[in-house]
Amino acid sequence: MIASSEAVPKNSQFLIQKSIFLLASSVGKAVAETIIHQGIQQMGASPTTLTEADIPGLSIKVKPALEKFVGEEKAERLTSALRVLVGGMVSK
Amino acid sequence: MNPTYEISSTSGIQAPRKTPNYKTWRAAGIGAAGLTLAFCVFRYLTIRNGRITFNLCVIVCSLLAISAMVIALSNAKHFGRGNVLRTAWLLIAPMGIVDCLLLACYTLPGVSAGGVRPERETAVRLAGLILAGTTLSGIARLVLAYVLWKMIGVYRGIAFKLRLHTSDYVMIVVLIAIATISVLYASNGISNNLRGLAPVVPDMMGWFPVVDWFRLLALSCCAVLGVIAWRYATDSGGGLVAKAWRSVLMYAALYLGYLAYSGLTAHFVIRPNLQAQPTSFSRFLGLIFLLVMFIGLVGSELMLFLGTTYQNEASNSAVELDAETLNALAAADQA
Numbered sequence: 369m370i371a372s373s374e375a376v377p378k379n380s381q382f383l384i385q386k387s388i389f390l391l392a393s394s395v396g397k398a399v400a401e402t403i404i405h406q407g408i409q410q411m412g413a414s415p416t417t418l419t420e421a422d423i424p425g426l427s428i429k430v431k432p433a434l435e436k437f438v439g440e441e442k443a444e445r446l447t448s449a450l451r452v453l454v455g456g457m458v459s460k
Numbered sequence: 461m462n463p464t465y466e467i468s469s470t471s472g473i474q475a476p477r478k479t480p481n482y483k484t485w486r487a488a489g490i491g492a493a494g495l496t497l498a499f500c501v502f503r504y505l506t507i508r509n510g511r512i513t514f515n516l517c518v519i520v521c522s523l524l525a526i527s528a529m530v531i532a533l534s535n536a537k538h539f540g541r542g543n544v545l546r547t548a549w550l551l552i553a554p555m556g557i558v559d560c561l562l563l564a565c566y567t568l569p570g571v572s573a574g575g576v577r578p579e580r581e582t583a584v585r586l587a588g589l590i591l592a593g594t595t596l597s598g599i600a601r602l603v604l605a606y607v608l609w610k611m612i613g614v615y616r617g618i619a620f621k622l623r624l625h626t627s628d629y630v631m632i633v634v635l636i637a638i639a640t641i642s643v644l645y646a647s648n649g650i651s652n653n654l655r656g657l658a659p660v661v662p663d664m665m666g667w668f669p670v671v672d673w674f675r676l677l678a679l680s681c682c683a684v685l686g687v688i689a690w691r692y693a694t695d696s697g698g699g700l701v702a703k704a705w706r707s708v709l710m711y712a713a714l715y716l717g718y719l720a721y722s723g724l725t726a727h728f729v730i731r732p733n734l735q736a737q738p739t740s741f742s743r744f745l746g747l748i749f750l751l752v753m754f755i756g757l758v759g760s761e762l763m764l765f766l767g768t769t770y771q772n773e774a775s776n777s778a779v780e781l782d783a784e785t786l787n788a789l790a791a792a793d794q795a
Contacts, residue, residue: 385790390781394774396699402620436545436614437701439538439775449779453786 380418384408386454387426391446395437403433423455482773486766489524493762496520497754504750513750517757518563524761525556531768538775544614548607549771552708556764558600559715562593563757566654583660590654591664594671601678604712608685611705615692623695628687635683635713638720643669643676645723682712700774707767711760718756725749 384404391400407429408415413422427447434443451457500513532553539546568586569578578586615622658665686709693702693709781789 382790382794385793386786389786389789389793390779392697392699393781394700395696396693396702397697399615399618399620399696399699399701401697402618406618433618435540436543436617437774439543439545440540441538442775442777445779449781453781453783 380414380416383418383420383423383454384415387423387450390449390453391430391434394442394446395434399437403430406430406433420455424451424457427451427455479777480772482769482777485769489527489762489765489769492520492523493758496758497751500750500754501747504747514753515567517754518560518567520758521556521563521761522560524758524765525560528556528761528765528768529553531765531772535768535771535775538772544610548610549768551603551607552764552768555600555604556711556761558593558596559761562590562597565590565593578656578660580660583657584664587654587657587661587664590657591667591671594668594675598671598675598678601675601682601712604708605678605681605685608682608689608709611689612685612692615696620692620696622688622692624688624691628691631690632684632687635687635716636680638716639676639679639683642679642716642720642723643672645720645727679716682716686712700770700777704767704770704774707763707770711763711767714756714760714763718753718760721752721756 387404388397388400391403395403404426405415407426408418408422410429411422411425413426418426427450430450431443431447434446438446496516500516503513503516532549536546536549536553539549565586568589654665689705690709693705696702
């Protein structure tokens with residue numbers, strides 16, 4: 369595992385914003401927002417208490433919705449990017 | 461098997477393979493359409509040969525439609541079996557080709573005025589071919605309505621809210637009005653295009669309005685569902701998928717506009733002035749007709765081509781955001 373940049377804030381809202389921006393160029397900002405919030409809801413988590421540790425779980429939850437818009441391969445790329453760039457993890 | 465990704469602190473995630481340069485693809489499509497328009501206008505102003513420009517339009521449309529078909533089939537491959545968009549892109553793929561085949565039929569010898577009038581047997585075959593092409597075009601619009609219905613279902617599937625505005629209802633009414641005009645006057649457009657055939661097979665000409673009423677049904681479904689899909693795409697907040705669907709919708713709207721316009725001009729401009737001597741004003745009208753025909757015809761196929769490239773980019777491109785940019789974007793949005 370590698371940590372993401374230490375200089376930036378890591379509150380839950382910031383993590384959600386980063387996740388939305390990551391998906392926005394493909395599916396649009398409003399759709400990305402809907403998908404991310406649905407994923408958080410499905411995890412049983414709250415948008416206010418989301419941490420970096422929740423991101424791998426979130427990436428699994430958002431993948432089926434992303435596949436509907438961009439296909440399996442790109443959804444895999446986007447969720448890998450979510451884990452690495454937002455969750456601060458290295459995908460093997 | 462999932463692809464592996466290279467990770468670096470500066471570039472984030474890199475694609476496992478090189479993705480095409482979509483901007484170049486789109487620039488090539490727009491450039492080809494622009495050059496053809498310039499050439500058509502030049503030919504019209506210097507030679508005034510409408511047949512050459514129409515044939516050139518059909519060739520450019522065909523090239524764009526073939527490219528769109530190849531890319532649309534590639535788009536379908538990115539979606540797994542059972543995925544709605546896989547079916548959608550498989551159904552969209554041949555649509556441009558269907559339009560072009562119909563247009564190509566009008567360029568066959570003996571169909572339009574000016575050539576040698578065909579024998580009855582040949583004329584029946586040609587009229588049957590064009591009738592089949594027109595029916596196929598109607599079926600393609602019905603299929604497009606089904607595709608739009610499915611795409612709307614994808615947005616509804618993620619509980620994305622639909623907020624129709626007053627302008628959307630106005631647009632539905634306008635599009636249905638254009639569809640009705642296209643059907644009411646389409647027979648004039650067809651009669652004008654089939655000036656070589658119509659006197660030989662008058663009995664077959666009655667079938668064209670029947671086919672056009674079926675096309676009105678399909679076009680009306682497309683208009684309603686198209687506006688809803690447009691609203692979903694607009695409200696999705698940008699993104700390549702929205703661009704793709706808006707381009708597909710523009711394709712449908714421009715082609716509809718072309719049908720209505722060609723029918724109207726055939727009824728009000730061309731038919732009353734068939735025997736008249738060409739004047740400066742009629743030549744000016746001819747140039748306007750050429751430009752609108754070009755925008756409707758080549759523009760529609762260009763939009764289909766652009767739509768397929770946007771979806772291909774959405775499904776195939778690398779994730780280009782790096783960690784620093786992502787942090788900066790999110791921080792700016794939070795501030």
